[in-house]
Amino acid sequence: MKISTLRRHVREGAKNLIRNSWMTVAAVGAVTTTLVLVAAFLILILNLNQVAENIESDAEIRAFLELNTNDEEVESIGNEIEGISQVTSYEFSSKEEELENLIDDLGEEGESWELFEQDNPLNHVFVIQTEDAEDLSPVADQIGQIDKVESVEYGSATVDRLLQFNQYARYIGIGFIAALLLTAIFLISNTIKMTINARSEEIGIMRLVGAKNSFIRGPFFVEGLLTGVIGSIIPVTAVLVGYHFLYVNLNDRLNFEFIELLPWNPFAWQLSLMLLGIGAFIGIWGSVMSVRKFLRI
């Protein structure tokens, strides 16, 4: 494209935005509202995602062996576990190690447990990791069947429910976002359409004298881009300020290991960039869609 053409598109696009100021306000408002909602959903979804990942990477199966299991049997159980395809890694922890861990974990209180060193009541344990959190339950069942395995444990009910909830939340969130974006595109397109009759004459003459469709779309593209960018100013500011506030105030209170908000930097910046991109996209799409009917034949 020639520089003079680009300049013309920018000039015409900007002129139209200014000339139809009420239309501009409506279209920009549609983008702003959409992006604020999208931002809220994205903050929720992406954080839930993060929580799920933390849980998934933390998730492990603990298989307790019967107290009278001997070394040979331990080895054969280990081999059987290794043979399960979904298992990514496993580790053996003897009852002595388990006791030490326990004492360490409990600190002061742990000292009382030292009494047990002579007569250790704990079991040998296999700690098993799987590829996906969804594999936990079937793999645990399988290991439970192995001879000399007394019991298996994994954060079953809670983990399952959390993962399930997270999955639903993701689908619903994505569905909402898609619906929001489509609505915004539709709104923008219709808003711009209302002003297009005044321009249809001009478009008609452009076509008559042989302007290419891409040329006719040019100013609309610029208009859409500007609408999107202007529309994302408030949402981006809100994300940068609001998420900081949220992060500082909420993160300390959410005192669980696996629940941790995504850090403000870089998350808030990445999200802002994303909003800007989405804003530009729906602006351009909506705007360019509004000329479509004039470009047939």
Added chain:
Amino acid sequence: MIEMENVHKVYDNGVTALSGVTTKIEDGEFVYVVGQSGAGKSSFIKLMYHEEVPSDGKVQINHVDIGSIKKRQVPYLRRSIGVIYQDFKLLPKMTAYENVAFALEVIEENPRKIRRRVMEVLDKVGLKHKARFIPAQLSGGEQQRVAIARAIVNNPKVVIADEPTGNLDPDTSWEIMRIFEEVNDTGTTVIMATHSREIVNTIRKRVIAMENGQVVRDEHRGEYGYED
């Protein structure tokens, strides 16, 4: 050269505007298309610049079947054809100069060439001194001259006019006709649908007469030939 071969045009609403038109227009010809209102003159003309496409049959320009050219080639076809309407179709907020320049700007002609060429054609239609006037400040005849300037500014091979004098008084019409003759003298094909018996019978050219979507008469140096 423009050729039509057994062309039919049926609009979406079922109206048949053309039924079996076959004709040939050589480069540099001057052709009147006459016939009653609704005879199919406009439809005939619109097929030539791809404003409409034939429902059946073939429309060829320089042996290219324009009924089947790709959508993105249409702008290039239009650049080789200048079109003029009864109602001028000027942009009301632009000056005469801007209206003519517009046709070159939107095909991304270079700015220096635009300035030179626009003044040249405005001079040709005798409106150089009114370049800064907007359409509302010009008479009907002057507006049509601006429209002609816009149609010829890109040196098209063919100029098509659909009842260009339909809204003008007789004196003004003759001025417009003089310009068309000049355009034709430079080798440009001129195709003009008209209702004006006087013009057709005075400035004798080829006449294609249409009735009910068919060519009923085609004569060189013909006459208008029917009562309105």
